[in-house]
Amino acid sequence: MEGGCAGASVFPLFDAPVTCYIPRMPNNTDVAVYALTRQGLILANRLAIELGGTVFAARRIAEGAGVQPFDSLPELVAENFLRFSGHVFVAAAGIVVRCIAPHLAGKDRDPAVVCLDQEGRFAVSLLSGHLGGANDLAVRCARVAGGQPVVTTATDSAGLPSLDVLAASRELEIGNLDRVKVVNGALLDKQPVQVYDPEACLGLAKDALFLPVNHQNDWQIGEPGVWVSWKEDCPDPEALRLYPRVLMLGVGCRRGVGRDEIYSHVVNVFEAAGLSLRSVAGLGSVDVKADEAGLLEAAADLGVEPVFFAKERLDAVDAPNPSGTVMRRMGIGSVSEAAAILLSKGGSLLVEKTKTRTVTLAVARRK
Incomplete structure (x- = not known):
């Protein structure tokens, strides 16, 4: 293949739909920020200014231009959950969990959710840390609040790359999302991960965590690995398949x-x-x-x-x-x-x- 390389789309391929996943990252106009207390509203307004988001506040404290009042947080979350790709709550994590729980659909579809205490000491990535971009959103919130981001996904806490994040950064579609955890698990267990990537789309050729496979015949069937191609040429159903959109x-x-x-x-x-x-x-x-x-x-x-x-x-x-x-x-x-x-x-x-x-x-x- 020639050198060089370039989000869920559903392709009704032949008789059965094939779903591909483009990792989603909240942009600066697609974030909802929620406040339940007066002190929390001060922080919510600061976050909204920096993130370009929309502020929602409990009616009893809602004041100021641009603040949208609400009477019931669970009802508001039900209305907003799929309207925004990022949700930032200045509220206790337990409240947030109870509000979002009825609406969870899967890691490939759920929006990013971050919660902060009203002091802004901690910004917790609560949902869709990788595919939805909540880990990055938590870091941005912590920077605004002067607090500490809390990211609990295993690869991040171990200082390792996560393949869904790498795919997002390289504009690659994920063909089989369930294999991401297999490859990430191998990295966490310090197992070698083979990579077939003749156009260097992932840029991992010099990364010691990965084993470059230069020829298709050298691929080890059944071993953890990542196959990057714009062809349907992967011989291994167990491989994580990534597709450059070119x-x-x-x-x-x-x-x-x-x-x-x-x-x-x-x-x-x-x-x-x-x-x-x-x-x-x-x-x-x-x-x-x-x-x-x-x-x-x-x-x-x-x-x-x-x-x-x-x-x-x-x-x-x-x-x-x-x-x-x-x-x-x-x-x-x-x-x-x-x-x-x-x-x-x-x-x-x-x-x-x-x-x-x-x-x-x-x-x-x-x-």
């Missing part, structure tokens, strides 16, 4: 073609080429297709926002397989190949134009 689709289609025809062609081409739908990072076409419902729906199923190029930009690309039919109908030689190349910023075509009666597709790898 594959760009160029799509052309006839007017009125349905989502199923477009999506099925993508699936068939990817299966034949051994590529992973988990690594799809973009879809491009010509701007006259910007209102094509089937194309928009197929892009949504693939978890990407479509990009539409003007004819002049597409016509300037030296596509390897220009079409006389496309030239007669649209005045340009290529849609699918040209769009894939543009979207990949000049990357190489992995799959040249393939077509059905109604759909054309090309796949390029982003540089």
